[in-house]
Structures are given as structure tokens and as C-alpha cells.
Amino acid sequence: MSQSYGISVRGVVKAFGQGPSAVRALDDVSVEIGGGEFFTLLGPSGCGKTTLLRLIAGFEMPTMGEIFLDGADISALPPSKRPVNTVFQSYALFPHLTVAENIGFGLKMQGKPRAEVAETVARMLALIQLEPMAARRVNQLSGGQQQRVALARALAPQPKVLLLDEPLSALDAKLRKEMQSELKRLQQETGITFVFVTHDQEEALTMSDRIAVMSAGHIEQIGTPREVYTKPVNRFVASFIGETNFLGGEWGTGGVKLSNGAMIAVDGKGSGAVTLAIRPEQVRLCASADAGAMPATVTELVYFGTDTHCHLALAGGARVTARLQSQASGDVAIGVGDHVHIRASAAQVLAD
Amino acid sequence: MGMAARTSEQTLARKNTRRAWALVSPALALLAVAAIGPLAVVIVYSFLTAGEYGGVVWQFSTDAWVKVLLERDIFDDSLSFADAHLTIFWRSISLSLVTTVLTFLAGFPTAWFIATRPAAQRAFWLFLITIPFWTNLLVRTFAINQVIRNEGVMNTVLLWAGVIETPLQMTYTQGALLVGMVYVYLPLMVLPLFAALERFDLRLLEAGYDLYASRWQVLTRIILPISRPGIIAGSILVFVPCLGAYVTPRILGGGKLMMLGNFIELQFGQGRNWPLGAALSIVLLVIVTIALLVYVRTISGGDKARE
Ligand SMILES: Nc1ncnc2c1ncn2[C@@H]1O[C@H](COP(=O)(O)OP(=O)(O)OP(=O)(O)O)[C@@H](O)[C@H]1O
Ligand SMILES: [Mg+2]
Numbered sequence: 316m317s318q319s320y321g322i323s324v325r326g327v328v329k330a331f332g333q334g335p336s337a338v339r340a341l342d343d344v345s346v347e348i349g350g351g352e353f354f355t356l357l358g359p360s361g362c363g364k365t366t367l368l369r370l371i372a373g374f375e376m377p378t379m380g381e382i383f384l385d386g387a388d389i390s391a392l393p394p395s396k397r398p399v400n401t402v403f404q405s406y407a408l409f410p411h412l413t414v415a416e417n418i419g420f421g422l423k424m425q426g427k428p429r430a431e432v433a434e435t436v437a438r439m440l441a442l443i444q445l446e447p448m449a450a451r452r453v454n455q456l457s458g459g460q461q462q463r464v465a466l467a468r469a470l471a472p473q474p475k476v477l478l479l480d481e482p483l484s485a486l487d488a489k490l491r492k493e494m495q496s497e498l499k500r501l502q503q504e505t506g507i508t509f510v511f512v513t514h515d516q517e518e519a520l521t522m523s524d525r526i527a528v529m530s531a532g533h534i535e536q537i538g539t540p541r542e543v544y545t546k547p548v549n550r551f552v553a554s555f556i557g558e559t560n561f562l563g564g565e566w567g568t569g570g571v572k573l574s575n576g577a578m579i580a581v582d583g584k585g586s587g588a589v590t591l592a593i594r595p596e597q598v599r600l601c602a603s604a605d606a607g608a609m610p611a612t613v614t615e616l617v618y619f620g621t622d623t624h625c626h627l628a629l630a631g632g633a634r635v636t637a638r639l640q641s642q643a644s645g646d647v648a649i650g651v652g653d654h655v656h657i658r659a660s661a662a663q664v665l666a667d
Numbered sequence: 668m669g670m671a672a673r674t675s676e677q678t679l680a681r682k683n684t685r686r687a688w689a690l691v692s693p694a695l696a697l698l699a700v701a702a703i704g705p706l707a708v709v710i711v712y713s714f715l716t717a718g719e720y721g722g723v724v725w726q727f728s729t730d731a732w733v734k735v736l737l738e739r740d741i742f743d744d745s746l747s748f749a750d751a752h753l754t755i756f757w758r759s760i761s762l763s764l765v766t767t768v769l770t771f772l773a774g775f776p777t778a779w780f781i782a783t784r785p786a787a788q789r790a791f792w793l794f795l796i797t798i799p800f801w802t803n804l805l806v807r808t809f810a811i812n813q814v815i816r817n818e819g820v821m822n823t824v825l826l827w828a829g830v831i832e833t834p835l836q837m838t839y840t841q842g843a844l845l846v847g848m849v850y851v852y853l854p855l856m857v858l859p860l861f862a863a864l865e866r867f868d869l870r871l872l873e874a875g876y877d878l879y880a881s882r883w884q885v886l887t888r889i890i891l892p893i894s895r896p897g898i899i900a901g902s903i904l905v906f907v908p909c910l911g912a913y914v915t916p917r918i919l920g921g922g923k924l925m926m927l928g929n930f931i932e933l934q935f936g937q938g939r940n941w942p943l944g945a946a947l948s949i950v951l952l953v954i955v956t957i958a959l960l961v962y963v964r965t966i967s968g969g970d971k972a973r974e
Contacts, residue, residue: 374873394876407874411892421878424888472879 327380358529598637731942763909778860863897
């Protein structure tokens with residue numbers, strides 16, 4: 316369908332206010348987003364996700380740096396001149412217009428002929444499955460329906476880039492799941508570049524081609540969901556995405572030596588103190604004779620249905636959580652107070 | 668059981684309706700006594716004969732109604748249109764319309780400005796808007812007169828600065844009347860507009876710009892339609908009292924630029940023609956009613972077509 320544009324954000328700084336009270340919402344952010352990519356900005360509240368989106372949309376001007384769209388500098392263009400549309404967090408639907416008029420608004424402002432507007436609106440209504448609601452006012456719709464109208468309104472003018480600011484955050488869990496797969500399908504069908512903002516890590520992992528993990532105005536890591544999950548570069552990324560055990564140790568030959576004496580095999584080499592990140596599902600129960608086996612005591616068992624979280628105390632006092640798949644019988648064959656042996660099937664060395 | 672529940676539900680509904688009527692009855696009674704009663708008197712008076720020294724003679728006559736638009740030639744008794752009356756009607760309607768438009772043009776940016784201030788500052792700006800209400804209308808209008816009359820502040824300054832050589836005649840002109848009316852009625856436009864704009868979601872502006880609307884389109888396609896209730900309320904609040912304005916045209920228009928209000932007063936005073944005054948009052952009421960109906964119809968036309 317429509318040919319999609321890549322976005323290039325280069326050395327962007329955005330400061331609000333002046334002097335000592337100035338807030339640096341974005342501090343030297345650079346990112347390359349490919350055409351047709353489903354790119355997610357993930358980070359805690361206040362880290363600058365919305366600010367970056369607003370800079371791409373043109374609602375804010377960068378204090379420093381440039382933004383390119385398909386190779387052209389758009390830093391000076393107003394929002395109405397950018398082939399970029401936004402699905403707002405609050406939806407921002409026009410309350411005085413019907414569903415159909417909301418969807419057709421962008422095309423009408425572009426001066427498209429009436430017939431073309433009507434035709435596109437009909438197609439969009441079919442896409443979001445709200446044909447029977449075409450003549451309704453938007454305030455007569457449920458939250459999920461409003462969200463779909465906001466999506467259709469942003470898609471109707473066939474933008475090269477679609478910006479989505481936590482579009483699913485107002486929906487209940489079930490509807491949210493449905494909309495996630497619908498969004499993903501839409502993105503694949505239209506081939507439009509999606510820049511998607513969320514602070515829900517699971518949403519980011521399941522939907523994105525690539526994720527940028529942000530914190531306090533910086534981008535901490537950019538990578539595929541698999542990369543940021545299995546190879547987090549620092550403590551922030553490792554703890555923000557999924558649960559992680561952090562263990563202190565020192566570089567030894569062939570791996571990292573923990574304070575309790577156990578040796579954990581990792582790629583690479585180095586010297587001095589390091590922190591290891593080990594995902595709970597990478598912690599396995601094992602026999603005492605296995606390589607890298609560490610004695611541990613079970614302190615607590617929490618049943619989660621599909622698996623059981625097993626809290627363990629290591630010999631040196633360090634605490635580790637293991638996620639054990641529930642057995643066919645529905646039970647893990649250990650109890651609180653048991654002495655067991657564990658090993659890490661994979662571990663990641665963190666930069667800090 | 669279902670039957671019982673149903674009947675009790677109905678009794679409850681009936682009880683609520685009765686209570687609602689009981690609650691509005693004082694207001695209805697007041698309306699009946701204060702509005703409908705006098706109106707009936709006015710209608711009856713308009714069909715009576717004028718008394719020699721004011722008042723009415725209890726004798727049926729349609730003279731007053733004929734005189735509203737026509738005048739009888741004193742020599743040959745033929746009827747012709749009363750140009751003077753038509754002029755007054757036309758002046759009242761046109762001045763009121765222009766005043767409404769001008770107060771809107773001045774009031775909308777003002778209301779927008781106040782509505783977009785931080786919440787803590789709004790009260791202050793609104794307070795400034797209401798300051799003119801503190802002084803009597805008469806005093807304020809005389810003050811305008813002082814500024815614009817031939818020996819007034821404006822002319823003195825202009826003469827002194829050498830911009831003009833003879834004083835500009837500003838009093839007793841339509842311009843002076845307009846200035847006075849816009850000044851007097853501006854707050855009545857600003858307040859309802861502010862009430863509408865205060866609730867306006869500013870994020871809709873960004874949505875508009877995002878969807879390729881120009882500034883003008885954002886104003887005409889988003890801001891104005893959404894603040895329509897405020898525009899309707901403000902226009903009515905300005906237009907209706909303008910039509911019947913009395914003090915402002917009396918002082919700023921002198922005796923020369925009469926509006927309907929002054930003309931009606933004249934009939935009850937020097938004119939000594941109460942039936943004509945009564946008939947003119949009814950004409951004013953009819954003009955207001957028709958104007959409001961047409962206005963509200965037109966401005967909410969888009970809605971009707973959609974539903
Ligand atoms: N207009 C503004 N004026 C001053 N500071 C602002 C403004 N907009 C954002 N900020 C600040 O910039 C920082 C980043 O804000 P931003 O809205 O981008 O966060 P976010 O990542 O979208 O958070 P959330 O997940 O809560 O939406 C915050 O500290 C915020 O207070
Ligand atoms: Mg945000």
C-alpha cells in the first residue's frame with residue numbers, strides 16, 4: 316500500500332523552561348527508525364516518551380538536534396505539513412462530529428474530493444468494524460470503540476508514519492489483547508511505520524520489531540525484543556524488562572566467580588567486579604554434581620498457575636528467584652525449607 | 668410479584684412527577700403573576716382608545732395597531748407608511764445586530780484569552796471584566812458622553828495635537844451609540860463565551876493541526892462549533908436587551924436617534940398614547956421572538972440535518 320518513511324532522530328535535546336529550573340525531558344537522543352518498522356518506545360513514567368513523539372509530530376521544536384523524515388529535515392515543519400499522524404493517549408476525538416466525520420476530518424482538511432473522502436471513510440469503518448456506528452457522536456461510544464475511531468482517524472489520510480501514544484492504556488485486559496493483535500495486523504497490512512509508546516513491557520515485547528528502552532531522557536538500549544530481553548546492556552534495562560536476579564561476582568577464567576565460590580560460565584572476558592543478570596526462568600534445579608551447581612535453601616513458593624516462583628537463599632546470603640514450570644501433576648516437587656542445588660543456564664554480564 | 672413490582676414502580680414515578688411539579692410551582696406562580704399578567708394588560712390596552720391626558724378610555728379601537736406602521740394624513744385622511752416609525756424599527760434592529768456582532772468579535776478573543784490562562788489567574792481576569800457592573804449604567808453612559816462630546820477629552824486632545832481643526836461631532840451619532848452599546852453589553856458576551864471555552868479541551872487543537880487543518884480551519888471547524896452553546900447564549904444576552912435599550916440611546920443619541928425603547932417610553936410620556944405604546948411593546952416582543960427562533964434554527968441547523 317502506501318510507501319513508508321524512515322525516521323532519523325539525531326542528537327535531539329528538549330529542555331522545558333529556562334535557567335536552573337529547566338527540565339531536560341530529552342538529553343541527546345539519537346535513533347534510526349526504519350521504514351515500515353513497528354518501533355516501540357518503552358520506559359517508566361516521565362522518561363520522555365511523549366516528548367519524543369511530540370517532537371516527531373511537530374507539536375514541539377527540539378532545543379537542539381534534528382529530525383529527518385525519509386532523509387529530509389523536518390525540524391522546521393509545522394504538524395499540518397508533516398505526513399505523520401498521531402493516535403493521542405486521550406484520543407482527542409472531536410465531540411461535535413460523528414464517527415464518520417471524525418474519520419474523514421483529515422482528508423477533508425487536505426481538500427480531497429467528497430467521493431474519495433466517503434470512500435476512504437467507508438473502508439476505515441469496515442476496518443475497525445464500526446459501520447453501524449458511523450452516524451453516532453463519539454461520546455456515545457465505549458472506550459474501546461473510541462480508541463478504534465482514533466486509530467481510523469489517524470490512518471485515513473494514509474500517513475507515512477503513525478505515532479501512537481499509549482493508545483491501549485485505557486482498555487481492560489481482554490480488549491487490550493484484542494487491540495494489540497489488531498494493531499499489529501494493521502501495521503503489517505498497511506506497511507506504515509509505527510512508533511508506539513508504552514510503559515507496559517509485555518506489550519512492547521509481543522508487538523514490536525524493535526524496542527528503544529528509555530530512562531530519564533536517555534535511550535538506554537535499542538534492539539529486538541529478544542535482544543533487550545536476553546541481552547540487557549545495563550541494570551536499568553534488565554530490571555525494567557521482565558524480572559531479573561542480580562548477582563555480584565568477579566571475573567575469573569572462563570566465567571564469573573560469585574561470592575559464594577560458584578563459577579558461572581559467560582561469554583567474553585574481563586577483570587574486576589561485575590554484576591550478572593540471570594532471568595528467573597534460566598535458574599534450574601539440578602543435581603549437586605552438575606557443573607556450576609550451587610547449594611540453596613527454598614524460602615518461599617508462590618504458585619502462578621502456569622509456573623511457580625521459587626524464592627531461594629544462596630550460601631552467601633544472596634537471594635535468587637527461580638521460575639519453575641508447573642509439572643503435569645500441577646505441583647513442584649519441593650517444599651519450603653528444602654535444601655536444593657541450582658545452576659544458571661544463561662547469564663548476562665551488565666555494564667554497570 | 669412482577670405485577671406488584673411494576674405497580675410500585677409506577678406509583679413511585681407518579682410520586683416523583685408530583686413532587687417535581689410541587690417544587691416548580693412557586694416559580695410558575697411568580698411567572699404567571701409577574702410576566703403573563705402584565706402581558707395580558709398590555710394586550711388589552713393596545714386595543715383601547717387613548718385618553719386625552721394619557722391613560723386609556725375603555726372603548727375598543729384598533730387605532731393604535733394601525734398607527735404602528737401607518738399614519739393618517741391630517742388633510743385628506745389617507746393612510747401612508749409612517750416613515751419615522753419604520754426608521755426607528757430599522758435602527759433598533761440593525762444597531763442591535765451590529766452590536767451583537769461587534770461584541771462577539773471583541774468578546775471571543777477576550778474570552779479565549781481568559782480561558783487559556785492558568786486556572787489561578789482566571790478569577791482575576793473575570794473580576795476585571797465585571798468591574799463596569801459596579802457603577803450605575805447611567806453614570807457610565809454619561810462618562811462616555813463626557814469623553815466624546817465636542818468639548819470632551821477626545822476632541823480636546825485631538826485639537827491640541829493638531830490632528831483636527833474643528834471639534835469632531837461624535838455625540839448623537841450612530842457611531843457613538845454603537846460604541847456605548849458595545850461597551851455596555853460586552854461583558855454579557857464575554858461571560859457565556861468564557862463558560863463555553865473554559866471547558867474546551869486544548870488537545871483538540873493539536874488533533875486538528877495533526878490532521879492537516881490550517882489555523883483558520885482549526886478556528887472554524889473545531890473551536891467555533893464546539894463553543895456554539897456559548898455563542899448562542901452570548902448573542903441572545905446581548906441582542907435582546909439591545910433591542911429594547913433605553914438609557915444608552917437616550918443619552919448618546921440625544922432625542923434624535925431614538926430606538927424602540929425610547930419610542931415606547933415616549934408614548935407613555937409626552938406622546939400620551941398608551942395604546943400605541945402597548946402595541947409597540949408587543950411588536951418588540953414579537954420581533955425578539957422571531958429573531959430568536961430564526962437564530963437558533965439557523966445556528967443549530969447542522970445538527971438537525973445530521974440526526
Ligand atoms: N510542557 C512541559 N513543560 C515542562 N515540563 C514538561 C513538559 N512536558 C513534559 N515535561 C517534563 O518532561 C519529562 C518527560 O515528560 P513526558 O511527557 O515525555 O514523559 P512520558 O515518558 O511520556 O511519561 P508518561 O509515561 O507518564 O506519559 C517529565 O519530567 C515532564 O515533567
Ligand atoms: Mg506520556
